[in-house]
Amino acid sequence: MAVVGRAALILALLTALFGIGASLYGARRGRREWVDAGRRSVYALLAILSVAFAILELAFINNDFAYNTVANNSSITTPLFYRAAAMWGSQEGSLLLWVWLLSLWSSLAVFVTRNRMREIVPYAVSVLLGFGAFFSSLLVFFATPFALTSPAPVNGAGLDPLLRNPSMMIHPPMLYSGYTFFTIPFAFAVGALITRRVDAEWIQVTRRFALASWLFLGLGILLGARWAYYEIGWGGYWGWDAVENAALMPWLISTAFLHSVMIQEKRGMLKIWNASLVLGASTLAIVGTFLVRSGVLNSIHAFGASTLGVPFVILISAMVAGSIYLVVSRRQVLRSEHRLDSLFSREAAFMLNNVLLVGLTFVIFWGTFFPLISGAITGTESEVGAPWFDRYTVPLALMLVLLSGIGPVIPWRRATLANARRNFTLPLLAALAMLVASFTLIPISSSPATVALFCCAVFVFAAVGQEFWRGWRVRRATSSDTPPGALLSMVRRNRRRYGGYIVHVGVAVLFVGVAASATFQRSHYVELKPGQSDVVAGYTMKVVRPTAAIVTDPTSTGALLTLGAIVRVSRSGHYVTTLHPTAEFFPDPSGAEGPVGSLIGGDSVSELSLDSSFRRDISAAIDAPSVQGALQGEINRANFLVNSDKAGPKARVDLSYLLLAAIAHGYLTHTPAAQFKLTSSPLVMWLWVGALIVFAGGLTAIWPTGGATARVRARYFARVAQDLGRA
Amino acid sequence: MNPGRKRQVRLVVSLTLAVLLAGGLIYTSFSAADEALTPTQLLAQARPGTEYELTGTVVSGSVRHLANGVLDFRLADRAGGGRSVPVRYTGAVPDPFRVGRELIVTVSKGGAGFVAQSGSMVTKCPSKYSPAKSA
Numbered sequence: 001m002a003v004v005g006r007a008a009l010i011l012a013l014l015t016a017l018f019g020i021g022a023s024l025y026g027a028r029r030g031r032r033e034w035v036d037a038g039r040r041s042v043y044a045l046l047a048i049l050s051v052a053f054a055i056l057e058l059a060f061i062n063n064d065f066a067y068n069t070v071a072n073n074s075s076i077t078t079p080l081f082y083r084a085a086a087m088w089g090s091q092e093g094s095l096l097l098w099v100w101l102l103s104l105w106s107s108l109a110v111f112v113t114r115n116r117m118r119e120i121v122p123y124a125v126s127v128l129l130g131f132g133a134f135f136s137s138l139l140v141f142f143a144t145p146f147a148l149t150s151p152a153p154v155n156g157a158g159l160d161p162l163l164r165n166p167s168m169m170i171h172p173p174m175l176y177s178g179y180t181f182f183t184i185p186f187a188f189a190v191g192a193l194i195t196r197r198v199d200a201e202w203i204q205v206t207r208r209f210a211l212a213s214w215l216f217l218g219l220g221i222l223l224g225a226r227w228a229y230y231e232i233g234w235g236g237y238w239g240w241d242a243v244e245n246a247a248l249m250p251w252l253i254s255t256a257f258l259h260s261v262m263i264q265e266k267r268g269m270l271k272i273w274n275a276s277l278v279l280g281a282s283t284l285a286i287v288g289t290f291l292v293r294s295g296v297l298n299s300i301h302a303f304g305a306s307t308l309g310v311p312f313v314i315l316i317s318a319m320v321a322g323s324i325y326l327v328v329s330r331r332q333v334l335r336s337e338h339r340l341d342s343l344f345s346r347e348a349a350f351m352l353n354n355v356l357l358v359g360l361t362f363v364i365f366w367g368t369f370f371p372l373i374s375g376a377i378t379g380t381e382s383e384v385g386a387p388w389f390d391r392y393t394v395p396l397a398l399m400l401v402l403l404s405g406i407g408p409v410i411p412w413r414r415a416t417l418a419n420a421r422r423n424f425t426l427p428l429l430a431a432l433a434m435l436v437a438s439f440t441l442i443p444i445s446s447s448p449a450t451v452a453l454f455c456c457a458v459f460v461f462a463a464v465g466q467e468f469w470r471g472w473r474v475r476r477a478t479s480s481d482t483p484p485g486a487l488l489s490m491v492r493r494n495r496r497r498y499g500g501y502i503v504h505v506g507v508a509v510l511f512v513g514v515a516a517s518a519t520f521q522r523s524h525y526v527e528l529k530p531g532q533s534d535v536v537a538g539y540t541m542k543v544v545r546p547t548a549a550i551v552t553d554p555t556s557t558g559a560l561l562t563l564g565a566i567v568r569v570s571r572s573g574h575y576v577t578t579l580h581p582t583a584e585f586f587p588d589p590s591g592a593e594g595p596v597g598s599l600i601g602g603d604s605v606s607e608l609s610l611d612s613s614f615r616r617d618i619s620a621a622i623d624a625p626s627v628q629g630a631l632q633g634e635i636n637r638a639n640f641l642v643n644s645d646k647a648g649p650k651a652r653v654d655l656s657y658l659l660l661a662a663i664a665h666g667y668l669t670h671t672p673a674a675q676f677k678l679t680s681s682p683l684v685m686w687l688w689v690g691a692l693i694v695f696a697g698g699l700t701a702i703w704p705t706g707g708a709t710a711r712v713r714a715r716y717f718a719r720v721a722q723d724l725g726r727a
Numbered sequence: 728m729n730p731g732r733k734r735q736v737r738l739v740v741s742l743t744l745a746v747l748l749a750g751g752l753i754y755t756s757f758s759a760a761d762e763a764l765t766p767t768q769l770l771a772q773a774r775p776g777t778e779y780e781l782t783g784t785v786v787s788g789s790v791r792h793l794a795n796g797v798l799d800f801r802l803a804d805r806a807g808g809g810r811s812v813p814v815r816y817t818g819a820v821p822d823p824f825r826v827g828r829e830l831i832v833t834v835s836k837g838g839a840g841f842v843a844q845s846g847s848m849v850t851k852c853p854s855k856y857s858p859a860k861s862a
Binding site: 374392606626 | 734748749752753755756757759760761762763764780790791792794795796798817818819820821822823824825833845846
C-alpha cells in the first residue's frame, strides 16, 4: 500500500502542476475547456490526496510499523482513538493533513465560485494549486510519510503521552483548516489584482472566505488555549509561546480586514490597504506553518531539527515579493474614491481599529522573532518574556474593546453632537456605574487595567444592547411579528450587522474572563500528604486519601500506572466539591531504568482535575515527577530483586509486574508527600463563553442569505451612480 | 490651510508618532530581554543579579527532589561536552521533565550555583517533529 501512497503523492504533484498550466493557458488564450480542466484538477487533487490520507490513516489504525512514521508515533499500547490522531503527531503526517485540508477547502471554494468571477477564478485556481504543488513536493522530496523499514519493528515508540488528550483529535485539524483556508482569500486577491477586477463581487466573495478562515483559525486557537489550560506546564490558556503567537497574527490581521473591507464596500476607500491586509494575513498564516516546522524558535511546541526551513523561506519570500509587486503595479485600480470626511465617523473608528490591530500584530511579531532579531544584531539570542508582551498588548486590547462598543453606534461619514448624545449617553452611564461598582467590589489599585477593562466591557454591552433594543422596537412597530419573532426576523434581515454585534459582545465577555483570571488567579505549589490541607483564595483543599490504579487505565490514554489523590474542597466549613488529580506513568521502551523502573520510567503526565462554574474554576494537579522521585527508592529495590532473580525471562516479567503492583499498593498505605498545584481562578469560564458567543456571531454573519450578492451589487452601483451624479 | 496640505501634515504627524512608538517598543525589547545561553556560556559570563534564559539538557543522575518542592538538577550543553551547571528550581515542573530532556529555564546567580525563577521551566519534547527516534 505504501507504493500506492507514494504514487498518489507524485500524482498529486503532477495534477497540481497540470492544473496550474491549464488554468493559466486557458485564461490567457480565453479557452474555457482549459479553464474547466484547471478547475477539475482541484477536485482531482482532493480525490488523490484522500487516497494517500486514507492509506496512512489505515496504517496507523492497523499498527503497520513497517511505516517509519507509524513506528515513531504510534504503538500497540496506544489506544485506538489516539492511534487515529497520531498521524498528525509526526512531521510527515501533519504535512499530509495540511495539504489534504488545503485541497478540501480549495475544492469548496472552487465549487462555490463555479459560475462566478470567470476572469478571476483561473488565476485563483492556479494560486491554490501552487500551494498544493508546494506542499505535495515537500511530501514527495523532503518528508515522505510512506518511507518503510524492513523488517517491520514489532512495536512503535507510541504517541507522546502529552498528546493523548481528546483535543489532539480536533485541535490540529481545526487549526490547519484555519491556516489552509487563508490561502483562499489570498488566491482570490491575487486573481483580482492580476485581472484588475477588484470589484463588488470580489469583495463579497473574499469577505465571506476571509470570515470563514477567521472563524476556523479562531476556533483552532481557542481549542489550543483550552488544551493548554488543562495541561500543567503549558503556561495556562495563553503563554505568548512562539507558535501561539504565530496563529494569532494572521487572525488579528484578518480581523482588521473584515472591518476595513466594509469601508471599501460602502465608501470605496482603503483599497490598497485592504488588498495588503488580505495578502499579509495569508502570508502570516504560512509563516505560522513555517514556525512550527523549521525549529528556528524555542517553543513548547518543540521542534527537532528539520529540513523544511529553506523551502518555506523561499515560499514566503515569493508570497511577499509577489504581493508587493501586485499591489504596487495595480495601484491605479486601487485608487480611493473618497476622502475621510471626519475624524468622528465610523470610517475613522474602523481605521483606528485597523491601526491598533496592525500595531498589535507588529508587537507580537517583534516579540516572537526577537531571538532571531537580537541574534542578528547583538550576536547573542535574547528572549522577551510574557511581561514584555503584556506591557503593550494590554493597553491595545483595552482600546480595541472600547472601540468595539463605539464602532456599532457611531454613524458613517460624520457624527454630530446630537447623535453622539443619543448613542453614547447610555453606554457612558453604564461604564461609569461599573467604575463606581468596582470601587466597592475590588481594590482598584490592585489592577487598574482590569477595572478599565470591566468598564469598557460594560460600555460595549450597553452600546450593543441599545442597538438591538432600537432595531427590535422598530421591527415590532413595522411588522406583525411576535416580540421574539421580531427579534429573529430583525437579525435575519441583516445577518452581517447583527452577527458582527454579537461578535463584539462575545469579545468583551471573553476579555472579562481573561482580565479577571489573569488578575485574580491564585496558585499554590505545596507539598501535601493525606490528611494535610492548604487554603487557596478562601478555598480549603484537603488531601483526603490516595488512589492507585495499575493497568486499568482510568483515562484511556494507555498509561500503565495511575496514582492520584482525592482532594476535598470546602469554603468556610461548607463542602464545595471533590477533585481527583492523577499522575499517569507510561513505560520506557528503552528499558534503561531496570525491569521494574522501565515499566513506569517513560513519560509521565499530570491530569488536572477541574471544577468549573460561572463564578470560578478550582483545580488541583499532582506533580508526576515529584511522585516518581518519591518512589525511586522502592523502584530501585524492586529492580534489584528482579535482577538478582535466577528465573527465566518470562518469570522475571511477571515478577516485575507483581512488584509494580506491590509498589502501587504501598503507595496507598504509606503515601509519600507529593507536590500539588492548587489553583483558584475567578470568572475564567467567561473566556470560553465569550468565545462561543463570538462563534455564534460569526456563524450568524456567514450564514448564506438569498440575494446577498444582488444586494451588495445594487449598493455598489447605487454608490457609483450617486458619485457620477455628483461629479 | 488647503486640504492637500492638511492631509500632508496629518500624514507626517501620524507617521512620526508610529515611528516613535515603534522605536520605544524596539528599545524596551532590548532592555527587557534575557540573554539565551548554554550552560558553558553561562559559566563563562554570568554576572550576579542578571537573569538569563538557560537552555540545556538534564544531566543523568543529577536530579534530586528535596523537601518543600525544591528540585535540584544539573544542565549540560545540548551538543554534549562542556561543563554542567547546578540549578535549584521551585514551582510547577512540566510533565516532560526527565533526565536527557532539553529544557529552558530563567536563572540568576545565587547560592552555590544558579537559582531558577519559580515556575519558569519550559521543557522541549524531543519526540515531536524530530527525526526518527530509536524505539
